[in-house]
Amino acid sequence: MIDKPTILVVDDEKAIRDGCERLLTAKGYLVVTAEDGRKALDILEKTPVDIMLLDLKMPGIAGEEVLEIVRENYPHIPVIIITGHGTLDTAVECMKRGAYDFVAKPFQVDQFLLTINRAADKIRLEQQTLLLQEENIRNLYDITLEKSRLKTIINCMANGVMVTNRNMEVVLHNPALMRLLGILHEAANPFPIHEIIDNQELIQTISCIHSGESMENEFISQEIRIGDKTLRAISGPAFGVDRHVFLIVVGAVTVLEDITAFKKLDQMKSGFVNMVAHELRSPLASIRQINNVLIEGLAGEMNERQGDLIERGNRKIDALLELINDLLDVAKIEAGRLVERRTPTDIAPIIMDTVELMKPRAEEKGVRLQIRCGELGPVQTDPKRME
Known part of the structure; x- marks a missing residue:
């Protein structure tokens, strides 16, 4: 984006060149001057120019010829024709050939500056348009690239x-x-x-x-x-x-x-747990029944030491049976078949039975259990699940 447009003034009259330079420099423009068409073309080859003021009647290369060369080689430069009263028709013809505008001699300052400012605004708008087009192209490219990347990821x-x-x-x-x-x-x-x-x-x-x-x-x-x-x-x-x-x-x-395979694995796992649990529970229940027979003395008298060992064995069996029941409950929960029968239940006896069950194990670890149950009242629960 240009801050100070550079204006090339091409006129064979020094007074016109100097007057334009003073006026435009005071308005913040950068001004370069040339007294004929040849020098103007040399300047265009070496110096970036944004706006061109071109006189039609000059010695050497005529203004019309310079205009054609500029329009062909530097189409982005707006050319403003400087014309006298006698060349007004020629100036209009030049505009048909691509000139941006014309100003007539002698200059009216306000009209002259208005024409120059319009040309400068045109340049700025064209540059803004170009920047927006470039940004739009970049954005479209980024969007296309992102869509392609997203499609590749999704397809993979x-x-x-x-x-x-x-x-x-x-x-x-x-x-x-x-x-x-x-x-x-x-x-x-x-x-x-x-x-x-x-x-x-x-x-x-x-x-x-x-x-x-x-x-x-x-x-x-x-x-x-x-x-x-x-x-x-x-x-x-x-x-x-x-x-x-x-x-x-x-x-x-x-x-x-x-998840078909995972569902089949879950079913196989549940079936395996059920099978193992049932296969373990039956022999454990038989062992416990045999131990009870021994404790009751139906197989002969036992001393206190033997009875204590069998009682410990029963507690281990009860712990294993409890673990097996938990495994079966987990299998039922996963299968959605766990049924709870909730009734008003006094949980104080359940708590006391649990403490009594855990006392021997706690005493082995040097832990003393105490319990004090007040009036707890009935709780809506499944008694078997609370044990």
Whole structure:
């Protein structure tokens, strides 16, 4: 952007050159003068010039010829014709050939400066336009590059990606999405979401995101069935700005992940836990029953030392049975089959029984347990789960 435009004054009259130089220099312009067309062309080759004042009637190269050379080699320079009354028609003809404007001799200062200032404003506007065009080209290039980079990243993802707009149209998707959905043909964006998704629960979730019913920045995770596959769908809002520069929801982004194998592993794990738990619980229960037979003396008299050892063994068995029950409960929770039967329960006896159960173990560690239960009142709970 130029701060002080450089003006080349070309006139064979020294008084005109000097007068223009004084007047324009006082207004902040840089002025270069030439007495004929040849010198003017030499100056243009060596010195950057922004505006040219050109007299038509000069010795040597005529002003019309200089104008043609300038328009051909320096089209960015506005040329203002200096003309006398007798050459007014010629000046008009020069404007048809590309001159910016003309001023007639003798000069009227206000009109002369107005013409010069208009030419300077034209240069500034052209330079601003050029800068904006260059910036626009850079921005378009950056946007194109970013879109290409984003498309490459999305297409390389193993999970399916789907972007929808507020019209429930898919505006962006990757090949992994079509593979997960079992769609063999490629679809051109945009297209209605129901062409590839028939799961109403997922469609309803995306619709809620579009309408703004979900919380801002909230991601919704759900499991859906597509054919024989189990997919985890994670959906969230995509934001943009409206004409008032307010942040609004313009669409939704959904990522689909195939978790069929993980679901099978969970089922296998639950089955394994159930099998191990049942296989362990039966022999442990049998061992405890045998120990009870020994303690009751049905297999012969035992001394105090032997009875104490068997009691300790029973406590270890009870701890293992408790662990097995916990494993079974975990398996039931994961399978969604854990049933609680809540009833009004006095928890004081449960607390006292638990303390009595833990006392021997605490005494082995040198810890003394004490309990004081007041009127706790009934609690709505499952007694078996509290033990």
